[in-house]
Amino acid sequence: MSPIDDHVAALTAALRGPERAKSRLIEEMHDGLLDTAAAYADAGVDEGEAARLAVRDFGTIQDLAxxxxxxxxxxxxxxxxxxxxxxxxxxxxxxxxxxxxxxxxxxxxxxxxxxxxxxxxxxxxxxxxxxxxxxxxxxxxxxxxxxxxxxxxxxxxxxxxxxxxxxxxxxxxxxxxxxxxxxxxxxxxxxxxxxxxxxxxxxxxxxxxxxx
Incomplete structure (x- = not known):
């Protein structure tokens, strides 16, 4: 799994709420992370490093939860x-x-x-x-x-x-x-x-x- 997938999985496990609302929120977070990683990749950053930088920019689970x-x-x-x-x-x-x-x-x-x-x-x-x-x-x-x-x-x-x-x-x-x-x-x-x-x-x- 990529750093983005790991981050999203950890956030999913930390949250409780209605399934539909939770799925929508997690999907938005995942899409945001992918967009940030893509921006780093377009700037010439390695794909793996771009994913790690995107996760860093979004913050830790303790920050987001x-x-x-x-x-x-x-x-x-x-x-x-x-x-x-x-x-x-x-x-x-x-x-x-x-x-x-x-x-x-x-x-x-x-x-x-x-x-x-x-x-x-x-x-x-x-x-x-x-x-x-x-x-x-x-x-x-x-x-x-x-x-x-x-x-x-x-x-x-x-x-x-x-x-x-x-x-x-x-x-x-x-x-x-x-x-x-x-x-x-x-x-x-x-x-x-x-x-x-x-x-x-x-x-x-x-x-x-x-x-x-």
Whole structure:
């Protein structure tokens, strides 16, 4: 492998984020390195030396990784926020189906409402990091806030699923509660995966405090 390939491979291994965004960023870095090496080669520098000089000009992995990881952390926050937001209709359906007089139903209703509020709070993230970000700086702690909002929603849905399972066993309208439990479980599974990825990104980003 050439010095450029080695450098790109090391940078790829050091970063975490959505695959599409990460692939695009790595491709841009690779193309930039090739262009720089080509400029050195056109100036008469040996091909191998041109590659080494290009790598030198771009900086070490320690130099590049923080800025790259910050960009990917924002991308992951957007992805997680979209995932949480898209579950909001299902959470509202769970809240509607779970309403009842049983203690377990009431617990599930409150937990689902908490998860819905967390989902709605996350809904603003794509706007703040999208078009609006061209005019206003992205809030420093936004990825951390998304990670915690997602964690809250995911945990609430996990406990709500258990509560609905118990309520279904005790209630006469067990079919509705079973459907609500299935929606809650599916919402939890979808959100939890994206939230874990967001928390990992926040933990790798030196500009952010760890998400726990």
């Amino acid at each position: 923080p800025a790259c990881q910050h960009e990917l952390t924002i991308a992951q926050a957007r992805h997680t926020a979209r995932t949480i937001t898209l579950t909001a209709p299902f959470l509202l359906a769970c809240w509607y189906l779970a309403r009842g007089d049983l203690l377990w139903q009431q617990l599930a209703t409150h937990l689902t409402l908490i998860a819905t509020v967390a989902a709605l709070l996350a809904a603003a993230t794509p706007a703040v990091t999208g078009t609006l970000a061209r005019r206003l700086p992205t809030p420093h702690r936004l990825p951390l806030a998304v990670a915690w909002a997602g964690t809250t929603a995911s945990a609430a849905m996990a406990v709500a699923t258990l509560s609905l399972a118990v309520a279904a066993a005790l209630a006469t309208n067990w079919l509705l509660l079973t459907a609500a439990g299935a929606l809650a479980a599916a919402s939890h599974a979808v959100v939890a995966t994206s939230v874990r990825a967001c928390r990992r990104c926040v933990g790798l980003n030196p500009a952010q405090p760890a998400a726990g």
